[in-house]
Amino acid sequence: MEKIKVRGAPKSWQRSTSPLTICPGCQHGVVAELLCDAVDELGIQGNTIVISGIGCAGIDAFMVDMDAFIMCPHGRTCDVATGIKRALFGKPIVVALQGDGDCIAIGAGSLISAALRGEKITVIMANNANYGTTGGQLAPTTLLDQVTSTTPEGRDPGLAGYPAHVPEMLVPFRGVAYAARGAVNTPANYQRTKRYLKAALQKQIDNIGLSFVEILSACPANWHRTPVECLKWIEEKMIPEYPLGEFKNADRID
Amino acid sequence: MTRGEISIDERYCLGCGYCVHFCARGCIVIPGDRFTTMGYLLPVFINLERCNACAVCAWMCPHQAIEVYKYVESGQNEPEDISSG
Ligand code: SF4
Ligand code: SF4
Numbered sequence: 294m295e296k297i298k299v300r301g302a303p304k305s306w307q308r309s310t311s312p313l314t315i316c317p318g319c320q321h322g323v324v325a326e327l328l329c330d331a332v333d334e335l336g337i338q339g340n341t342i343v344i345s346g347i348g349c350a351g352i353d354a355f356m357v358d359m360d361a362f363i364m365c366p367h368g369r370t371c372d373v374a375t376g377i378k379r380a381l382f383g384k385p386i387v388v389a390l391q392g393d394g395d396c397i398a399i400g401a402g403s404l405i406s407a408a409l410r411g412e413k414i415t416v417i418m419a420n421n422a423n424y425g426t427t428g429g430q431l432a433p434t435t436l437l438d439q440v441t442s443t444t445p446e447g448r449d450p451g452l453a454g455y456p457a458h459v460p461e462m463l464v465p466f467r468g469v470a471y472a473a474r475g476a477v478n479t480p481a482n483y484q485r486t487k488r489y490l491k492a493a494l495q496k497q498i499d500n501i502g503l504s505f506v507e508i509l510s511a512c513p514a515n516w517h518r519t520p521v522e523c524l525k526w527i528e529e530k531m532i533p534e535y536p537l538g539e540f541k542n543a544d545r546i547d
Numbered sequence: 548m549t550r551g552e553i554s555i556d557e558r559y560c561l562g563c564g565y566c567v568h569f570c571a572r573g574c575i576v577i578p579g580d581r582f583t584t585m586g587y588l589l590p591v592f593i594n595l596e597r598c599n600a601c602a603v604c605a606w607m608c609p610h611q612a613i614e615v616y617k618y619v620e621s622g623q624n625e626p627e628d629i630s631s632g
Contacts, residue, residue: 294618296552300602302611315609317587318563322609480569480603513563520563 303329305338307358315352318520320510323477324419325353327508328388331490332359335498341386342377346370346400349425349512350392360385368400371407374414383413386497393420393434397457401433404459411468411502411546415493418459418505421512422531429515433457436534441515460507460540470502472541476509478527482537489539502546509535550618551600553592559612562587566604566613572597575604 302308306329315321332341338359345354347367354362365373370389378387396404396418407414423441424430430443434457438447460472471493475486486508493504509531511523518526553574555566560583567575567590574594581589592598600617 295621296616297619299551299600299615299617300605301614306611317561318565318609320609322611323607326606326609326611477607480606483606520565521568524565524568 302326304333305329305341305358307356314355315349316512316514318511318513318523319349319425320421320477320512321349321353321419322356323483324350324417324508324510325356325390327477327483327487327490328353328390328417329357330487331494332357332386334491335494337386337494337498340384341388343388343390344370344374344377345390346392346395347426348392348395349421350390350395350419353419354390368395368398369403370395370400371403371412371414371416374416375407375410375412378412378414383500386494387414388494389414389416391416391418392425393418393422393457394424394432397433397459405466408463408466408469408503408505411466411470413497413500414503415497416503416505417490417493418507419510420507420535421510421515423512423515425512425515429512434459434535436530439530456534458535460505463503463505464541466503467546468502469505469541470496470543470546471504471506471539473505473539474507474509474535474537476527476532476537478509478511478524485537492539492542501543507535509537549599550595551598552595552616552618553598553604554614554616555590555592556612556614557583557589559610560587560589560608561585561610561612562589563609564588564590565607565609566590569603569607570598571601571603572599574598 341359473489496504
């Protein structure tokens with residue numbers, strides 16, 4: 294009998310920055326792992342540039358070992374991604390790795406403009422239903438009645454509005470080739486989300502249009518739950534509000 | 548039956564317990580008296596007989612602390628990546 298390795302950290306996972314600065318049980322690590330896996334399986338590690346804004350999702354980008362990794366001002370991730378994609382004549386695969394605050398709060402204008410222009414980039418939004426880095430304040434994706442540090446009584450729609458559904462919102466944009474939402478709370482959802490990410494990167498390789506994947510991810514520190522309770526909360530509360538699946542999958546834009 | 552083994556790197560583990568939760572065969576436990584280098588509770592692999600190298604623990608570990616090994620007969624050692632697909 295001999296021992297062979299069947300699974301360790303993905304090839305494009307970067308070890309040198311460990312120990313990671315994410316909290317115990319924070320699933321941003323799994324989001325970065327999925328991106329690394331998808332990139333490895335498509336064989337584009339040396340050609341992929343990851344752009345990341347401010348927020349916990351910015352830490353994800355420190356975990357990837359690809360062609361380049363760039364931090365940019367808060368919310369301007371899609372703009373910087375556009376600039377890099379165009380300045381290099383569309384050659385690299387550009388991934389904007391964002392959190393929900395970066396993507397749909399301060400960066401909503403950038404995302405919508407990129408979608409209107411049909412920019413050939415891939416946007417990944419990790420949705421943890423609050424602003425994690427600054428201490429768990431209300432975000433556009435916070436669920437109704439969810440307690441955050443700025444809505445101690447729970448989110449009241451009369452005062453704070455309704456949750457944002459980003460992939461559904463992007464469907465009518467003609468420049469958008471792919472929009473999907475996945476989760477990583479079970480092994481089955483993990484595999485499904487990896488397929489979404491591969492499909493999204495493939496849209497960019499085929500030069501069709503903007504591809505977008507939202508990933509629901511646990512935030513134990515700011516939800517004030519244990520990591521395993523967070524997975525249950527995603528299953529029971531978040532998935533009914535944010536249904537998983539592919540919302541748009543266009544082979545060409547005309 | 549396929550037999551497997553995992554190693555948990557205590558430099559990277561943050562003791563979240565996802566591996567214990569997701570191992571359907573109960574191969575991992577957090578005994579409570581072992582700690583990682585950063586002071587979190589360290590999970591321990593206990594069951595060499597039951598682990599079938601499914602690698603679910605390594606998928607779900609957010610900190611990439613787990614490596615999964617499979618036992619094969621000597622000679623047939625082309626690694627089969629069960630994580631893809
Ligand atoms: S899932 Fe990873 S980080 Fe969490 S307890 Fe297991 S080995 Fe440690
Ligand atoms: S490889 Fe599968 S069976 Fe073995 S410890 Fe990990 S989850 Fe359990």
